[in-house]
Amino acid sequence: MFNRAYRKIKKLLKQNKQAGSGDGAGSAGQQPLAADLGRNIQELRSIFERCSDVVMRQLVINGEPPVDAFLVYIDGMVDVHLISDHVMRALQMNPALVPRNQRLTGPDAFSKIKDSFIGVVGIKTTSDMQQLVRQVVYGDAGLLIDGVAAAMVINARQWESRTVEESNTEPVVRGPRDGFTEKLRTNTTLVRRRIKSHRLKMENYKIGQLTQTDVVVAYIDGIANDKVVEEVRRRLKRIKIDGILESGYIEELIEDQPYSIFPQVNVTERPDKLAANLLEGYVAIMVDNTPVTLIVPVTVPFLLQSSEDYYNRYLYAIFVRMLRFLALNIALLLPSLYIAITTYHQEMLPTLLFISIASQREGMPFPAFVEALFMETVFEILREAGIRLPRQIGQAVSIVGALVIGDAAVKAGLVSPAIVMVVALTAIASFTIPNYSASFSIRILRFPIMVLAAILGLFGIMTALMVILYHLCSLRSFGVPYLSPLAPINFHDMQDTIIRMPRWSMFQRPQLVAYKDPRRMSRGQKPGPGRQDKGDRGDA
Numbered sequence: 001m002f003n004r005a006y007r008k009i010k011k012l013l014k015q016n017k018q019a020g021s022g023d024g025a026g027s028a029g030q031q032p033l034a035a036d037l038g039r040n041i042q043e044l045r046s047i048f049e050r051c052s053d054v055v056m057r058q059l060v061i062n063g064e065p066p067v068d069a070f071l072v073y074i075d076g077m078v079d080v081h082l083i084s085d086h087v088m089r090a091l092q093m094n095p096a097l098v099p100r101n102q103r104l105t106g107p108d109a110f111s112k113i114k115d116s117f118i119g120v121v122g123i124k125t126t127s128d129m130q131q132l133v134r135q136v137v138y139g140d141a142g143l144l145i146d147g148v149a150a151a152m153v154i155n156a157r158q159w160e161s162r163t164v165e166e167s168n169t170e171p172v173v174r175g176p177r178d179g180f181t182e183k184l185r186t187n188t189t190l191v192r193r194r195i196k197s198h199r200l201k202m203e204n205y206k207i208g209q210l211t212q213t214d215v216v217v218a219y220i221d222g223i224a225n226d227k228v229v230e231e232v233r234r235r236l237k238r239i240k241i242d243g244i245l246e247s248g249y250i251e252e253l254i255e256d257q258p259y260s261i262f263p264q265v266n267v268t269e270r271p272d273k274l275a276a277n278l279l280e281g282y283v284a285i286m287v288d289n290t291p292v293t294l295i296v297p298v299t300v301p302f303l304l305q306s307s308e309d310y311y312n313r314y315l316y317a318i319f320v321r322m323l324r325f326l327a328l329n330i331a332l333l334l335p336s337l338y339i340a341i342t343t344y345h346q347e348m349l350p351t352l353l354f355i356s357i358a359s360q361r362e363g364m365p366f367p368a369f370v371e372a373l374f375m376e377t378v379f380e381i382l383r384e385a386g387i388r389l390p391r392q393i394g395q396a397v398s399i400v401g402a403l404v405i406g407d408a409a410v411k412a413g414l415v416s417p418a419i420v421m422v423v424a425l426t427a428i429a430s431f432t433i434p435n436y437s438a439s440f441s442i443r444i445l446r447f448p449i450m451v452l453a454a455i456l457g458l459f460g461i462m463t464a465l466m467v468i469l470y471h472l473c474s475l476r477s478f479g480v481p482y483l484s485p486l487a488p489i490n491f492h493d494m495q496d497t498i499i500r501m502p503r504w505s506m507f508q509r510p511q512l513v514a515y516k517d518p519r520r521m522s523r524g525q526k527p528g529p530g531r532q533d534k535g536d537r538g539d540a
Contacts, residue, residue, distance in 0.1 A: 007376035036057035037146035049402040073141035079158035122155025167269040180291035190271035211243035263437035281514025297477035327429035336453035344457035
């Protein structure tokens with residue numbers, strides 16, 4: 001008897017756990033609507049108790065005899081003018097739904113109102129109370145009619161949102177000026193305007209037991225790798241969390257190696273950049289309530305590319321990318337090289353330069369490592385303060401603060417002028433990296449490399465670089481090697497890495513991502529004076 005009771009209690013606990021982990025808005029299974037309007041109203045008032053923004057309106061539909069109805073929606077999430085003009089006025093001011101010699105019933109009123117009276121495009125029906133509540137919470141309006149065990153769900157969603165404007169995190173000199181907003185449907189529209197093809201697929205998911213956040217997986221069918229798309233679906237479906245408020249939540253939950261300091265998902269706020277990546281075979285994850293879109297898979301060369309590289313001539317793009325690569329090395333290694341050379345390898349410096357640095361450091365109370373660590377820490381604090389403060393004040397604090405503190409530290413004899421210049425050049429170089437997540441990784445890695453440089457000199461720097469290279473070689477982003485096409489080497493895909501070949505020579509998409517349809521354009525489109533059009537010279 002004890003075993004029977006134990007099994008019964010275990011079964012009840014399992015049922016409660018399954019009910020509590022459902023995707024509904026706190027629902028515990030289906031709850032059918034009643035044909036009695038009074039019971040439905042009582043249930044809705046109980047569910048939305050202490051919800052001051054929920055509007056509940058009882059109506060009387062014109063008929064013989066009149067029919068009672070009930071309208072429920074959330075103020076601020078629906079178009080009030082649409083509800084007033086196309087729902088309430090249609091129900092209360094139109095002629096009778098049936099001739100006077102016929103009797104009006106609830107089902108007749110329900111079907112006639114749905115098909116003929118309400119001038120709204122999106123109307124659905126539901127017979128489940130929890131489904132009705134869920135749709136009202138999403139921003140729809142619910143209409144119930146007495147005598148009908150169902151409700152109409154009227155799509156009248158409208159709420160305040162930011163207008164489309166240029167992205168502040170990815171500015172360009174040449175290129176489109178529109179950027180993503182916090183409204184998901186606006187973002188999908190911006191992408192649709194650029195890729196007008198039925199092959200652009202957008203699959204919708206709802207993630208978060210309480211927030212029920214809309215998430216869209218976008219890709220081009222026939223170009224994107226099916227295995228990557230399926231892997232994205234699988235990782236999104238396994239997310240069980242109470243709420244998703246920003247795409248960073250999803251980014252942390254779908255990474256291949258969560259303990260890695262390097263970003264394994266690329267982000268963008270530019271629709272033109274997202275469209276270009278979709279055309280190359282990448283997969284995008286768009287999240288409601290945030291302008292930041294995720295792009296997978298990602299590789300190291302991908303993090304150093306800007307959308308403006310493709311709007312300017314290829315010679316300028318090659319120069320800028322090589323400049324970024326040089327700035328990347330400066331941002332990562334310059335303070336460490338200064339520490340190692342001034343501490344252990346003075347013979348590597350020219351005599352005059354060594355004498356100049358030695359004279360500056362004469363009487364300094366701290367070694368080079370402490371100077372560099374102090375100045376780097378101060379600059380990171382100033383950078384963070386400049387971001388958190390209001391924009392007008394933040395710029396003044398970051399610029400004036402750096403100048404004042406650097407000059408004061410030199411005059412106080414705490415640091416030498418050389419280390420101030422090194423730290424300033426390092427900071428400027430870090431701003432040239434287009435991807436903010438990659439820039440943050442470089443900023444963090446700079447400190448352990450400085451420690452190894454202070455302990456082992458150049459040998460410590462080389463050890464750190466070997467460890468970083470080993471880690472990068474082991475990284476994967478949705479099955480794609482993180483260092484591709486450099487390792488494993490792919491000469492074809494290297495035409496768009498550190499350098500960018502001319503547009504007319506890149507007639508194939510990246511092979512590791514878009515192997516299904518590698519052809520991007522026809523061959524033989526190199527321009528020239530008096531060049532005749534010879535047409536397509538064959539598939540890629």
